[in-house]
Amino acid sequence: xxxxxxxxxxxxxxxxxxxxxxxxxxxxxxxxxxxxxxxxxxxxxxxxxxxxxxxxxxxxxxxxxxxxxxxxxxxxxxxxxxxxxxxxxxxxxxxxxxxxxxxxxxxxxx
Amino acid sequence: xxxxxxxxxxxxxxxxxxxxxxxxxxxxxxxxxxxxxxxxxxxxxxxxxxxxxxxxxxxxxxxxxxxxxxxxxxxxxxxxxxxxxxxxxxxxxxxxxxxxxxxxxxxxxxxxxxx
Numbered sequence: 454x455x456x457x458x459x460x461x462x463x464x465x466x467x468x469x470x471x472x473x474x475x476x477x478x479x480x481x482x483x484x485x486x487x488x489x490x491x492x493x494x495x496x497x498x499x500x501x502x503x504x505x506x507x508x509x510x511x512x513x514x515x516x517x518x519x520x521x522x523x524x525x526x527x528x529x530x531x532x533x534x535x536x537x538x539x540x541x542x543x544x545x546x547x548x549x550x551x552x553x554x555x556x557x558x559x560x561x562x563x
Numbered sequence: 564x565x566x567x568x569x570x571x572x573x574x575x576x577x578x579x580x581x582x583x584x585x586x587x588x589x590x591x592x593x594x595x596x597x598x599x600x601x602x603x604x605x606x607x608x609x610x611x612x613x614x615x616x617x618x619x620x621x622x623x624x625x626x627x628x629x630x631x632x633x634x635x636x637x638x639x640x641x642x643x644x645x646x647x648x649x650x651x652x653x654x655x656x657x658x659x660x661x662x663x664x665x666x667x668x669x670x671x672x673x674x675x676x677x678x
Contacts, residue, residue, distance in 0.1 A: 457605075484665070495654060496606070496669040541605050550619055551596075551667060553605030 455480045455546040459554035467562055469531050474557045476525040476542035485518050485525045486551070488541045496541065500527075532561045565589065567670030569655050575676045581643040584673045588636065588657030594618075596667060597630055597640050598654040606654055612638060613660065642675075650677045 456479040466472050476485065484503055488496040500509045502518035502525060509516050513536065515528045525542055537560050543553040568587040576582050588595050593614050598606035609628065610620040615635040623630070627646070632638040642649055652674050656667040 486666070488669075495671045496656075498666055498668065501666050543605070545665070550608055550611065551606075553607070555603075555605050 455482065455544055455552045457542060457544055457552050457554040459540075459542055459557050461557060462555060463558050463560075465560045465562060466529075466532050468533055471531065472529050474527040474529075474540055474542075474559075476527070476554055478523050478525075478542075478544045478552075480523075480546075481520070482523070482544040483520065484545055486543045487516050487525070487527055488543065488553075490539045490541065490556070492538075499540075529559075534561050534563060537561045567655055567657055567668055569653075569670040569673055571673055572671060573674050573676075575678065576645055577678050578647055579644040581641065582645055582675060583639050583641045584653050584655075584675075586638045586640070586655030586670060588638075588655070589668055591659065592657035592668075593635070593660045594658045595632055595638050596656040596658075597638070598656065598669075600652045600654055600672070602651070609640070645675075645677045647677050650675055 458477045460475050486501055487499040489499050490496050500516040505520040507518045513530045518525045539556045539558045541553050541556045543551045546552050570585050595612045597609045599609050600606040609623045610630045611618040612632040615632050630640045652672040654672045655670040658667045
């Protein structure tokens, strides 16, 4: 069964700093997704990573996928307060059955 | 393009009562999902529909939860009777089955509180 583990679960960082969130998954998966969730809101799709070595960037966020290491990373560059949210990674167990990590709650402080 | 719609947004009931949630997916999306998200956790898949057929309901507590998608569009999720541990946000999502991304789009969710 696919297990998805994120770390850290809680992250407090200062504006302007860089940091990386890690997502490990337990079985072979050719796809990995990153979502953002603001408090009281639904999930917003950030990145879809489809192949080994895939790298995608949007603003201050960059996601990568290493299928051999079963690892995805979400790198935050020069954090700003607006990035404060919970970030989830998720992988498909089969077909469309998505398994989510527990989430990383990010707080960016001025 | 309109997103996934859900109603109600909030519901408070007492234990042993029944409750139903409604979801309207993005137009043209054949696949519909119901997730349960307990506070502080990631969403957990309850059931997945492909058109009006069930693809996966292995994590649905069938003694109290039921779901249907009769015409392959809208869907309802019912809990009868509710327990305290059912307090959670119930998220509906949809996807274009033919999309290579298989990306799921989520609705705003229904926050259920069971007292």
